[in-house]
Amino acid sequence: MSDEDCIRKEWNVAAESWVDFVRKGKDYYREGLNNPAAFELIGDVTGLTVLDLACGEGYNTRILARKSAKVTGIDFSEKMIEFAKQEEEKEKLGICYKVMNAVDLREFSNNHFDLATCFMSLQDVQDFEKAISEVAKVLKYGGRFVFSIPHPCTEMIRLQKPEGEKISAIERYFRTTQYTIEWNMERLTRPFKTTSFHRTLTEYFDALHKSMLVVTRLVEPRPTRKALQKYPGLQDVLEIPQSVVIESVKTGTRCSFSSFRQP
Numbered sequence: 001m002s003d004e005d006c007i008r009k010e011w012n013v014a015a016e017s018w019v020d021f022v023r024k025g026k027d028y029y030r031e032g033l034n035n036p037a038a039f040e041l042i043g044d045v046t047g048l049t050v051l052d053l054a055c056g057e058g059y060n061t062r063i064l065a066r067k068s069a070k071v072t073g074i075d076f077s078e079k080m081i082e083f084a085k086q087e088e089e090k091e092k093l094g095i096c097y098k099v100m101n102a103v104d105l106r107e108f109s110n111n112h113f114d115l116a117t118c119f120m121s122l123q124d125v126q127d128f129e130k131a132i133s134e135v136a137k138v139l140k141y142g143g144r145f146v147f148s149i150p151h152p153c154t155e156m157i158r159l160q161k162p163e164g165e166k167i168s169a170i171e172r173y174f175r176t177t178q179y180t181i182e183w184n185m186e187r188l189t190r191p192f193k194t195t196s197f198h199r200t201l202t203e204y205f206d207a208l209h210k211s212m213l214v215v216t217r218l219v220e221p222r223p224t225r226k227a228l229q230k231y232p233g234l235q236d237v238l239e240i241p242q243s244v245v246i247e248s249v250k251t252g253t254r255c256s257f258s259s260f261r262q263p
């Protein structure tokens with residue numbers, strides 16, 4: 001079995017427990033930290049054609065559709081997409097879900113989407129550079145790619161500490177590695193394991209640059225006072241970031257300072 005097949009299998013095994021975790025609001029980093037920041041950055045999506053990459057069971061895909069976007073959600077886990085489709089049957093939002101690998105988006109026309117999103121998933125995509133180059137192809141010129149990832153400076157350290165314990169920055173930041181996440185919090189109905197990849201911010205930025213996606217914004221989400229009251233578990237992200245949200249735009253040229261020179 002290839003590495004990618006193993007990762008897909010992990011997500012298929014995780015799917016049921018993941019659905020409970022996400023849909024019952026137990027994912028407080030999502031609710032109180034990452035979604036508020038990502039959706040604020042994304043802004044108005046009314047009428048936009050949106051691709052939600054590695055959409056999982058579709059929680060955030062549905063948020064986009066409820067905000068009046070025309071959304072396609074893709075994920076390579078058959079189980080995740082099965083759960084997403086079941087939800088679409090219950091609440092018809094016009095979302096088109098497809099089992100698809102993020103590294104091969106040939107099924108879509110080039111220059112098709114106004115916006116591509118990828119919520120807390122690119123760190124799980126083995127060939128993230130290929131995925132980014134595929135996104136660049138299917139985006140319209142001027143279209144945006146907005147993705148969130150665990151903060152590369154803290155992601156692995158967080159995993160080694162019990163929830164709520166203070167964390168410090170990563171020691172081997174420059175060492176790109178594959179690592180296993182043991183999802184074993186009490187909030188889960190069943191524990192599971194998944195594989196992620198630690199990469200530096202430079203590697204993400206280089207991949208965007210290679211695909212002519214120009215970074216326009218970067219946000220390190222912080223919890224609001226209201227979110228802290230509702231989700232006390234967010235105390236640990238007051239001083240040290242848990243995630244990064246990055247916005248980039250398809251330009252058709254590799255922007256550098258010389259691109260901005262006056263003629």
Ligand SMILES: C[S@@+](CC[C@H](N)C(=O)[O-])C[C@H]1O[C@@H](n2cnc3c(N)ncnc32)[C@H](O)[C@@H]1O
Pocket residue numbers: 007008011022053054055056057058059060074075076077080100101102103118119120121124125126
């Ligand atoms: C942490 S979950 C996040 C799901 C969703 N974006 C959300 O916010 O709920 C990561 C997802 O990435 C998907 N994934 C990982 N590698 C992928 C790939 N190469 N192609 C498509 N999906 C992939 C997994 O199946 C899983 O559903």
